[in-house]
Amino acid sequence: MLACGFFMLWGLPSFSPFILTLRAERLLALVVVGAAVGASTVVFQTVAANRILTPTIMGFDSLFLMVQTGLVFLFGGLSYAALPVTPKFLLETLLMMLAAMVLFSLLFGRGRRDMHRMILVGVIVGILFRSLTVFLQRLLDPSEFSVVQGAMFASFGAVDLTTLYLATGLCCLVFAVLVPMLRPLDVIALGRSPAVGLGVSYDRALVGLLGITAALVAVSTALVGPISFLGLLVASLAHALMRTHRHALLVPAAALIGAVILVVGQGVFERVLGLQSSLAVIVEFFGGLLFLILVLRGAVR
Amino acid sequence: MISIRDVNHNIGSARILKDINLDIPRAGATAIIGPNGAGKSTLLNLVARLQPLQTGSISIDGQDVGKTPTAQIAKALAIVSQQNFVASRLRVRDLVGFGRWPHHRGRMGPEDHEAVDQALAAFDLLSFQSRFLDELSGGQQQRAFVAMGFAQGTDWLLLDEPLNNLDMFHARALMKRVHGVSRSGAAGGRQVLMVVHEINYVAAWADHVVALREGEVALQGAPEEILTSAALSGLYEMDIQVSEHQGRPLVLHHV
Numbered sequence: 001m002l003a004c005g006f007f008m009l010w011g012l013p014s015f016s017p018f019i020l021t022l023r024a025e026r027l028l029a030l031v032v033v034g035a036a037v038g039a040s041t042v043v044f045q046t047v048a049a050n051r052i053l054t055p056t057i058m059g060f061d062s063l064f065l066m067v068q069t070g071l072v073f074l075f076g077g078l079s080y081a082a083l084p085v086t087p088k089f090l091l092e093t094l095l096m097m098l099a100a101m102v103l104f105s106l107l108f109g110r111g112r113r114d115m116h117r118m119i120l121v122g123v124i125v126g127i128l129f130r131s132l133t134v135f136l137q138r139l140l141d142p143s144e145f146s147v148v149q150g151a152m153f154a155s156f157g158a159v160d161l162t163t164l165y166l167a168t169g170l171c172c173l174v175f176a177v178l179v180p181m182l183r184p185l186d187v188i189a190l191g192r193s194p195a196v197g198l199g200v201s202y203d204r205a206l207v208g209l210l211g212i213t214a215a216l217v218a219v220s221t222a223l224v225g226p227i228s229f230l231g232l233l234v235a236s237l238a239h240a241l242m243r244t245h246r247h248a249l250l251v252p253a254a255a256l257i258g259a260v261i262l263v264v265g266q267g268v269f270e271r272v273l274g275l276q277s278s279l280a281v282i283v284e285f286f287g288g289l290l291f292l293i294l295v296l297r298g299a300v301r
Numbered sequence: 302m303i304s305i306r307d308v309n310h311n312i313g314s315a316r317i318l319k320d321i322n323l324d325i326p327r328a329g330a331t332a333i334i335g336p337n338g339a340g341k342s343t344l345l346n347l348v349a350r351l352q353p354l355q356t357g358s359i360s361i362d363g364q365d366v367g368k369t370p371t372a373q374i375a376k377a378l379a380i381v382s383q384q385n386f387v388a389s390r391l392r393v394r395d396l397v398g399f400g401r402w403p404h405h406r407g408r409m410g411p412e413d414h415e416a417v418d419q420a421l422a423a424f425d426l427l428s429f430q431s432r433f434l435d436e437l438s439g440g441q442q443q444r445a446f447v448a449m450g451f452a453q454g455t456d457w458l459l460l461d462e463p464l465n466n467l468d469m470f471h472a473r474a475l476m477k478r479v480h481g482v483s484r485s486g487a488a489g490g491r492q493v494l495m496v497v498h499e500i501n502y503v504a505a506w507a508d509h510v511v512a513l514r515e516g517e518v519a520l521q522g523a524p525e526e527i528l529t530s531a532a533l534s535g536l537y538e539m540d541i542q543v544s545e546h547q548g549r550p551l552v553l554h555h556v
Contacts (some may be wrong), residue, residue, distance in 0.1 A: 163532040187399060187402055189387070190387060190396075194385065196351050198399060198403055199403045
C-alpha cells in the first residue's frame with residue numbers, strides 16, 4: 001500500500017517533463033497541502049473520536065474566507081491583489097493558529113474536557129464567520145466581489161515561491177513534532193478513561209495534538225485556500241485501505257493519499273480538462289464518487 | 302493499602318462524596334456496594350485519577366495520586382471503567398495488548414506478548430482474539446476490557462461494575478478469576494477493588510466490603526458482618542432477607 005503510494009508519487013512528475021521547475025514547485029505545493037490535510041484530519045478524528053468530523057467543522061474555512069473578504073473590504077480589490085504575499089500568508093497562518101488556540105484554551109481552561117462542547121462552539125463560530133463574510137460581501141461592489149470569489153476556491157495555480165518554502169518548512173517542523181506522538185495516539189484513540197488508566201497524560205497530549213492540527217490546517221488553508229471535502233475523503237480512504245488502528249501507519253498513509261489525490265486531481269485538471277474547471281470540483285467529484293463506491297461496497301466503516 | 306483522606310467531590314451543586322476517610326486494606330478482593338448515586342463510581346474514578354481530586358488526598362501504597370506522574374501510577378494500578386467505547390477498528394488481541402502500554406510504551410517485547418496470551422487465556426478470549434471489537438457482543442467486549450486491565454500486571458486492579466452485560470456463566474467465571482488472582486501466592490496476588498451491584502457475588506467472592514450511601518461510608522468490614530438483614534435493609538431502604546448457603550451469606554433481595 002505504502003509502496004503503491006510512493007510509486008504513484010514517483011511516476012507522476014514524468015507527465016510534465018517540460019517547464020520542470022514550475023511543475024516541481026506546483027508539485028511541492030500539492031504534496032505539502034495534501035499531506036497536511038490528510039495527516040491533520042486523521043489526528044483530529046482520533047482526538048474527537050469521530051470519523052465524520054474534519055477540522056473544517058471548527059470553522060477554519062470560514063475564518064479564512066472572512067480574512068480574505070475583510071482584506072478586500074478594507075483595502076479595496078486592487079490593493080488587495082497588490083498585497084505582499086509572504087507577509088499575508090504569515091498573517092493568515094498566525095490568525096488562524098491564534099483563533100484555534102483561543103478556542104481550545106477557552107474550553108480546556110475551565111477544567112472540563114468536553115469535546116462535544118468544543119466542536120459545537122467551533123460549528124457556531126464557523127457560522128458566525130460565514131455570516132460576517134456574507135454580510136461583508138453584500139457591501140462590496142461586484143468587481144471587488146469577484147476578487148473575493150477567486151480566493152474562495154482552492155488554487156494551486158499561483159503559489160508564491162517564498163511562501164511555499166516557508167509553508168513546507170513549517171509543515172516539516174509540525175510533522176517532526178507529530179512523529180513521537182503517533183504511538184500515544186493509538187492509546188488516545190481508546191478514549192479518555194482507558195488512556196489515563198494506561199498512564200498517558202491525556203489532557204496535555206490533547207492540547208498538543210489539537211495545536212498540531214490547527215497548525216497544519218492553517219498552513220495549508222493559508223497557502224492555497226479551503227479544500228473542504230478532501231480531509232474527510234482522505235481519512236476515510238486511509239482507514240479503509242490500511243485497516244489498522246496504528247497511527248504510525250495511518251497518518252503517513254493519509255498524508256500520502258492526500259498528496260496523491262491532489263497531484264492526480266491537478267494532473268487531470270491541467271491535462272485532461274485544460275484548466276476548464278477548478279481543482280476542488282474535480283477532487284470533490286471524483287473523490288465523492290470513489291467514497292460512495294467504497295461506502296456501498298462496505299469498505300469504509 | 303489505599304488511603305483516602307478528607308475527600309469531597311461536588312458536581313455542580315450536588316455533593317457526590319462527603320468527607321470520605323477510608324482505608325482499603327490489602328485484603329484480596331474488596332467490593333464497594335451501595336444504592337445508585339451513592340458515589341461508588343466517583344470514588345473509584347478519583348482513586349484511579351480519571352477525575353481530578355477537588356479536596357483531600359488519596360495515596361496508593363504510599364504514592365500520592367495527585368503528585369505521582371501518571372505513567373508511574375499506571376504501573377501500580379489498572380482501572381476498567383464502566384463505559385468503554387472504541388472508535389477505531391481494533392482487534393481483541395490489540396486491545397489487550399494496550400494493557401501492556403505502561404511497560405512497553407509502544408513497542409511490544411516477548412514478555413508483553415506472553416502477558417497478553419495469559420490474559421486472553423484467563424478470560425476465555427483466545428477464540429476471539431483476532432475478531433474486531435465492534436463485531437463482539439457487549440459481554441465479550443466487557444471481558445476484553447477486563448482482560449486488558451489484567452494484562453497491565455499491576456498490584457491494584459480496579460473494576461467498575463465488571464459484571465455488566467455478562468451472562469451467568471461468564472459472570473461467575475469472571476468473579477472466580479478475579480478471586481483467583483487476588484489470592485496471595487497465586488500469580489501475582491493482585492489487590493482487587495471493584496464496584497459490584499450483584500450482592501450475592503459479593504457474598505460469595507469478596508474478602509472485604511465497603512458500603513457507601515449518599516456520599517458517605519455507611520459500613521465496612523468482612524462480608525459476614527456487612528451482609529446482614531438489618532444492615533442491608535437500612536443501606537438500600539428495602540426489606541432484605543439474608544439466609545445462609547455453605548457458610549456464606551445468601552441475600553434474598555429479589556422476592
